[in-house]
Amino acid sequence: MPPAAATNLAHKPPDGGWGWAVVVAAFISIGFSYAFPKSLTIYFKEIQEYFSVSYSEIAWLSSVMLASMYAGGPVSSILVNRYGSRPVVMLGGLMVSAAMVLSSFGTTIIHLYLCVGVIGGFGLAFNLQPALTIIGTYFQAKRPLANGLAMTGSPVFLSILAPLNQFLFDSYGWRGSFLILGSIVLNCCVAGALMRPVHKQVASKPSSPLPKFNKAVDEGAAADASMQTADSDPEERRHEGKGPSQASKLADFSLFKHRGFLIYLTGNVVMFFGFFAPVVFLAPYAKHQGIDEYSAAFLLTIFALVDMFIRPFTGFLGNTRRIRPKIQYFFSFAVSYNGICHLLFPLASGYSGLVVYAVFFGVGFGMVSALLFEVLMDLVGAPRFSSALGLVTIIECGPVLLGPPMLGALVDTFGEYKYLYVTCGVLMLAPGLFFFIMHYFNYKKLKEEQKPEAAVETRRPGETVELKTNDEASK
Amino acid sequence: MRPDGITNTEMSHDVTVKPDGGRAGARSCAAAAERSARRSRGRRMKTMPASWKLLLLPTLLLMTSCGRTDTKTLDPTQTPPASVPPLADLKREVVLKSENVTENIELRQLVRLFLECSLTADQNKLPNMTAFWSRDGQEIPDSRLTVALEKEQYGIQRLFNITSEEKVGTYSCVFENKVRADFVLATPRFREKRDKPVVSYVHDFVVLPCKMEGSENESLTWLWFKGNETHKERISAQPDRFEIRSQNLTSRLKLINLTFADAGFYYCAAVYAVGSTMNPIKLKVITFWEPLKPFIAILIAVVLLVVVIFLCEKQQSKKKVTEGNEENVDQNNIKLQEEEKGAEEGSSMRHRKV
Numbered sequence: 159m160p161p162a163a164a165t166n167l168a169h170k171p172p173d174g175g176w177g178w179a180v181v182v183a184a185f186i187s188i189g190f191s192y193a194f195p196k197s198l199t200i201y202f203k204e205i206q207e208y209f210s211v212s213y214s215e216i217a218w219l220s221s222v223m224l225a226s227m228y229a230g231g232p233v234s235s236i237l238v239n240r241y242g243s244r245p246v247v248m249l250g251g252l253m254v255s256a257a258m259v260l261s262s263f264g265t266t267i268i269h270l271y272l273c274v275g276v277i278g279g280f281g282l283a284f285n286l287q288p289a290l291t292i293i294g295t296y297f298q299a300k301r302p303l304a305n306g307l308a309m310t311g312s313p314v315f316l317s318i319l320a321p322l323n324q325f326l327f328d329s330y331g332w333r334g335s336f337l338i339l340g341s342i343v344l345n346c347c348v349a350g351a352l353m354r355p356v357h358k359q360v361a362s363k364p365s366s367p368l369p370k371f372n373k374a375v376d377e378g379a380a381a382d383a384s385m386q387t388a389d390s391d392p393e394e395r396r397h398e399g400k401g402p403s404q405a406s407k408l409a410d411f412s413l414f415k416h417r418g419f420l421i422y423l424t425g426n427v428v429m430f431f432g433f434f435a436p437v438v439f440l441a442p443y444a445k446h447q448g449i450d451e452y453s454a455a456f457l458l459t460i461f462a463l464v465d466m467f468i469r470p471f472t473g474f475l476g477n478t479r480r481i482r483p484k485i486q487y488f489f490s491f492a493v494s495y496n497g498i499c500h501l502l503f504p505l506a507s508g509y510s511g512l513v514v515y516a517v518f519f520g521v522g523f524g525m526v527s528a529l530l531f532e533v534l535m536d537l538v539g540a541p542r543f544s545s546a547l548g549l550v551t552i553i554e555c556g557p558v559l560l561g562p563p564m565l566g567a568l569v570d571t572f573g574e575y576k577y578l579y580v581t582c583g584v585l586m587l588a589p590g591l592f593f594f595i596m597h598y599f600n601y602k603k604l605k606e607e608q609k610p611e612a613a614v615e616t617r618r619p620g621e622t623v624e625l626k627t628n629d630e631a632s633k
Numbered sequence: 634m635r636p637d638g639i640t641n642t643e644m645s646h647d648v649t650v651k652p653d654g655g656r657a658g659a660r661s662c663a664a665a666a667e668r669s670a671r672r673s674r675g676r677r678m679k680t681m682p683a684s685w686k687l688l689l690l691p692t693l694l695l696m697t698s699c700g701r702t703d704t705k706t707l708d709p710t711q712t713p714p715a716s717v718p719p720l721a722d723l724k725r726e727v728v729l730k731s732e733n734v735t736e737n738i739e740l741r742q743l744v745r746l747f748l749e750c751s752l753t754a755d756q757n758k759l760p761n762m763t764a765f766w767s768r769d770g771q772e773i774p775d776s777r778l779t780v781a782l783e784k785e786q787y788g789i790q791r792l793f794n795i796t797s798e799e800k801v802g803t804y805s806c807v808f809e810n811k812v813r814a815d816f817v818l819a820t821p822r823f824r825e826k827r828d829k830p831v832v833s834y835v836h837d838f839v840v841l842p843c844k845m846e847g848s849e850n851e852s853l854t855w856l857w858f859k860g861n862e863t864h865k866e867r868i869s870a871q872p873d874r875f876e877i878r879s880q881n882l883t884s885r886l887k888l889i890n891l892t893f894a895d896a897g898f899y900y901c902a903a904v905y906a907v908g909s910t911m912n913p914i915k916l917k918v919i920t921f922w923e924p925l926k927p928f929i930a931i932l933i934a935v936v937l938l939v940v941v942i943f944l945c946e947k948q949q950s951k952k953k954v955t956e957g958n959e960e961n962v963d964q965n966n967i968k969l970q971e972e973e974k975g976a977e978e979g980s981s982m983r984h985r986k987v
Binding site: 204207208210328329330331333334335337338340341342344345347348351352354 | 829830831832833834837839840842885919921923924925927928929931932935938939942943946
């Protein structure tokens with residue numbers, strides 16, 4: 159049974175201890191990154207009146223922010239590769255804070271686009287990437303659980319930020335609220351302060367990514383060599399020879415030759431077209447069915463609550479002995495489940511049908527979100543995760559931004575929402591099945607690639623024994 | 634002669650000023666009254682002796698054009714005079730059983746309101762039933778009728794000409810067994826009611842919007858007021874303080890260069906021929922110091938947290954360093970001992986060799 163992907167790190171991930179503080183830090187950073195743009199929509203109506211702009215112009219603010227967040231991905235991953243997570247997160251926090259404070263003095267809508275949209279978006283990108291990366295350095299055995307817990311930040315923060323923003327708006331208007339949000343967002347710097355670089359944990363031992371065969375030699379001598387199980391990523395090993403240069407490489411385009419990465423990327427690009435749209439259109443669809451505003455909003459609350467609890471649970475499940483080695487199948491199942499959920503939705507009728515859908519969709523959305531980055535880590539390994547994440551976010555930028563408007567156009571042309579949900583269902587089910595099939599082959603190939611290497615390893619200790627005896631004889 | 638000449642032009646003016654369509658009726662009447670009052674005042678100052686005559690004629694004309702006597706609305710058989718333009722027709726029917734019914738009617742224009750009440754007969758099935766119409770709780774004289782049972786129902790109907798704002802009220806049909814139907818006439822209500830105040834800052838500007846539901850091509854007149862429940866003051870556009878922008882179904886009041894005195898309640902009124910609806914908006918004006926206080930508080934909290942975390946980290950790493958030093962010292966000692974041993978051996982070997 160092919161074991162979980164190795165970290166190929168030179169140190170032993172603590173899998174606990176300060177790691178849990180890092181999970182809290184990642185929870186905060188991820189929470190702000192995902193929930194902050196969504197919660198700003200509360201101010202849109204008043205800002206629209208204030209600057210006398212149309213609704214689409216104010217909606218652009220959200221899009222610019224989201225686009226900057228995704229475009230900032232590669233920049234963020236380069237910085238993390240060079241400087242580590244902590245400085246980047248603190249810089250990100252300062253950037254978003256400055257952006258909000260500057261925008262509170264804004265005089266035109268362009269001012270807001272630049273401050274909140276561009277600078278704010280970049281700042282949030284500088285929070286998201288490092289938070290995910292540092293989990294990979296701190297956790298190996300409990301990584302799915304850590305990822306699941308960290309990703310729970312998104313729904314939790316949204317539930318906190320939405321009413322908080324409403325309160326701030328009622329008390330201070332939009333300018334004062336932006337100012338205060340600027341200080342609240344500085345808590346990202348607190349999160350950054352918690353993200354202690356993991357090398358500091360490993361006190362005085364040398365930490366360079368030595369090639370594998372050297373490690374085997376040291377195995378007898380040094381007791382703290384990484385607890386490497388067989389690598390499920392033989393391509394990694396071949397590149398290992400380049401060791402340090404790989405880690406310091408700024409943009410890792412060699413990832414495009416990585417089989418697992420390509421599978422992930424292809425599936426995700428299709429999936430993201432239909433991933434967020436059902437959330438966006440849930441309330442409008444409910445109102446279209448004749449349900450009043452408060453009940454429609456309550457659907458979203460149900461969805462968020464279910465999402466909140468499913469994410470850590472999924473992380474926990476992903477960590478179990480049976481699922482961890484086959485976590486790619488778990489992810490494929492989650493994606494397909496989403497697809498089936500959307501396909502069956504048009505059959506639901508009445509408010510109770512909507513509630514049932516909200517619950518099931520919440521489960522699906524939470525599962526996919528919790529596993530989204532865990533499976534990428536599993537495929538490419540922790541050292542290359544940062545670069546991989548950068549590439550993934552900038553390529554996913556397109557589907558995420560284009561998805562909801564395109565599907566919205568679908569609703570406008572047909573006048574009915576059921577086509578939207580059928581399309582989303584197909585857009586999720588197809589990648590899900592794609593993942594199942596491709597990962598079946600991928601696992602098979604990985605198994606084959608590991609067999610000759612395992613044989614090589616069994617030979618190595620014998621060689622070293624010969625070497626040693628030779629040495630002693632020469633003495 | 635000059636006075637007559639003036640009177641003639643006055644007359645012609647008044648004729649053109651007659652209500653030109655149900656919607657503009659109330660407004661133009663008020664405007665006409667204002668204008669003629671001004672003119673009359675002016676004339677009074679110029680030609681003192683003939684002033685009474687000159688005052689009387691326009692006033693009489695205005696009375697006949699503006700004020701229609703109440704009897705017209707209460708008498709369905711008399712046709713309205715030809716000078717009044719056709720009103721829209723609105724019909725409402727209510728079927729009563731044993732409970733009172735209230736029906737809300739939203740009026741956007743002057744109408745001919747045709748109301749019909751049908752009472753379903755109970756077990757008694759009396760052959761006749763008396764009923765009357767009332768307005769705002771008071772019985773309309775000469776409206777009491779005896780209704781015969783027809784197809785299990787007692788039916789009563791009446792036509793009301795809602796031709797001005799005064800006619801708007803609650804009309805009811807009341808049957809002798811105390812079952813009634815109330816038709817509440819009202820101008821359209823604002824759907825979005827904002828109960829929280831709009832907050833803005835000194836020296837900043839603020840835009841207060843008002844939106845009314847209605848059809849696309851409907852064009853409303855908007856008025857803005859400042860004040861409270863009892864006393865309201867009309868706001869007119871002043872270049873450096875207020876700016877009113879009204880367009881069909883929405884109206885926006887922009888207050889520029891706010892001061893503390895600008896805080897309070899503002900009312901936007903959508904004016905229809907049958908009356909107007911008001912929507913209150915509360916404005917709160919604060920200085921930038923207000924949000925600055927929590928901002929600084931949170932900033933200090935964050936800085937403290939970061940400093941504490943870094944200090945803890947330094948302490949922990951110092952501990953590790955001292956532990957590491959001790960380990961190193963131990964290792965060094967071991968090495969030294971080994972070296973000494975080796976040196977001794979070496980020296981002994983050398984001795985041996987020697």
